[in-house]
Amino acid sequence: MIASVECSAVSGEVYAPPSKSYTHRAILITSLGPGGRVLRPLLSADTLATxxxxxxxxxxxxxxxxxxxxxxxxxxxxxQTPENVIDVLNSGTTLRFCSAVAALTDGAVLTGDSSIRTRPNGPLLDSLRELGADAFSIKNNGKAPLVIRGKMLGGTAHLxxxxxxxxxxxLFIASPLAERETRIRIVGELKSRPxxxxxxxxxxxxxxTIEEGEQEFIVPGGQSFDLERYTIPGDxxxxxxxxxxxxxxxxxxxxxxxxxxxQGDSAIIDILTLMGAQVSxxxxxxxxxxxxxxxxxxxxxxxxTPDLVPTIAVLGAVAKGTTTVVNAEHVRxxxxxxxxxxxxxxTKMGAKVKERPDGLEITGGKLHGASVHGYHDHRIVMALTVAGLVAGETRIDxxxxxxxxxxxxxxxMERLGARVRVE
Structure with a gap:
């Protein structure tokens, strides 16, 4: 599908969609207990996978x-032990969370699309093995397809x-159902902590019950889940x-x-304010x-706030002066x-961008239209759509x-006045 974007302004009101992060968690946590209701969930490709x-x-x-x-x-x-392979499609959250849940069963195989099969899972597999499960990558590269066999017993994991x-x-979601207490010790900086x-x-x-520390978490075993009703906040x-x-x-x-x-991405309010927008x-x-x-x-x-990086990059490409994104290696x-x-x-659209190992240096200026690649990545596509409102004549695959x-x-976006056409 191609999205064509022309120069246009926006105005009016729009409701934020429900949070994808909260929806994933609410579905899985409610499913692990006796059950209940999840109100106002986001029903998207990723959450349908969960x-x-x-x-x-x-x-x-x-x-x-x-x-x-x-x-x-x-x-x-x-x-229960799944009857078939679990296909998470493009959802990394589903893959990671459900790999840990699989360690509570007699075993499961999890895989996904071509993008999922490039994403690293080695730290999780290592931790599950430390906790007593058999967890490995079929290709021995830490990437899906993954095979997980339980039972996860508890113990100490170094993540x-x-x-x-x-x-x-x-590990937080699965370890309460382990037989024994689980200690999770974080090695290095924990990225995306929110x-x-x-x-x-x-x-x-x-x-x-989880005892929370800066670099260690203690989870008693043999607990029970009970999330009867949960309303998903805006994203x-x-x-x-x-x-x-x-x-x-x-x-x-x-x-x-x-x-x-x-949500860590509430930082967008401070970022926009610091850049000069009026936000209330x-x-x-x-x-x-x-x-x-x-x-x-x-x-x-x-x-x-790794998920804000594409948005920040577009803001920097339009802003006066230089915008520098640091501590973002995990965004790769x-x-x-x-x-x-x-x-x-x-760069195709005329911005001056220097790529660093852990970030970007973007010098703002006038953007021009171009045919750009969306990388089958929802956040790249949406960020480039925003850029197209300024650049004009932008086509995003x-x-x-x-x-x-x-x-x-x-x-x-169309309802707000953006001139966007999807082919």
Whole structure:
């Protein structure tokens, strides 16, 4: 699918889609217990993969007719051995979380699309083996297809924290059902820590006890899950695109449904403010209003907010001066190498971008239209769409990738006034 974008401004109101991160966790945690309801979930390609995987472990999941609310009949702390291979499609979250759950069963094979089969999982496999499971990559390279055989008993795991917090969240979700206590010791800096904190919050809501430290977590074994009802908050990662669209075009937009949560990507508010946009947020109503203007380049540490990097790169390409993104090496291990992808594609559009091992240096200027590659990556496609609003005459391939996290993205952008056509 090709998305064609012309120069245009945006205005009006849009509701933020529900959080993908919270939806994944709510589905799986509710499925592991007796069951319950997940209200206002994001039903996208990625979260549908988690629904399918949860059903493979024995949960029964249905959707309310007139709403997207989910009704879940859970496994009661006893996930079943899947009858077939679990295909996570393009969802790295599903792969990591469900690999850990598989260590509670007699065994499972997990794989996904060509992108998933390039993503590293070595730290998680190492930790699962330390906890008593048999966990390995069929190609012996730490990448899917993965074979996981239980049972995970507990003990001490030493987890490398530099690649992804998803490995830690996966251990948080599975280890309460291990026979014995689990100690998870983080080796090095834990990147994307806010996502792990989201998992801790939700597990606490489900009645799970985890002793939290800076570099060590203690999880008692033999616990039970109970998350009866959970409402998914609006997603800051997805909200960053209409917010950035207003910022780069000097427009005014309100994004509704953005309530306070532990999402690290709420940093987009501070980033836009520091760059010169006028941002106001009513935390009680969830209304987030932005008015764009002349933006200034800044330095941004992306250690806690990897999913914002494509958006930040576009903001930097339009801003005066230089925008520097640092501490972002882990962004290379997402659906694609997002540092390299944004450097290459924004350069095609006339931006001056220097790619560093752990970040980007972007000198803002006038962008021009170009045919650019979306890398089958939802965040690359949406960020380049925002760039196209300023550049004009921009064509983005693999545009269907937005279905991973924001299925209505192009429709919502059009409703705000963006001149976008999808072929």
């Amino acid at each position: 629904i399918s995987a949860s059903e493979a472990f024995g949960a029964k999941i249905g959707k309310e007719e007139k709403k997207d609310d989910l009704f879940i009949d859970g496994v009661g702390d006893l996930p 490398q924290g530099g690649l992804s917090s998803q490995f830690l969240s996966a 996502y792990a904190e989201i998992t801790l919050d939700m597990l606490h809501d489900a009645g799970i 800051f990662s997805s909200a960053s695109y209409p917010l950035a669209a207003a910022a780069v075009t000097g427009s005014e937009v309100m994004v509704k449904g953005i309530l306070p949560s532990r 947020w009513n935390r009680e109503s969830g209304d987030l209003r932005i008015k764009g203007g002349e933006l200034e380049g800044i330095e941004i540490d992306a250690g806690r 291990h997402k659906e694609t190498d997002r540092l390299h992808a944004m450097a290459v594609e924004l 693999t545009a269907e990738a937005v279905d991973v996290s924001y299925p209505g993205f192009f429709r919502e």
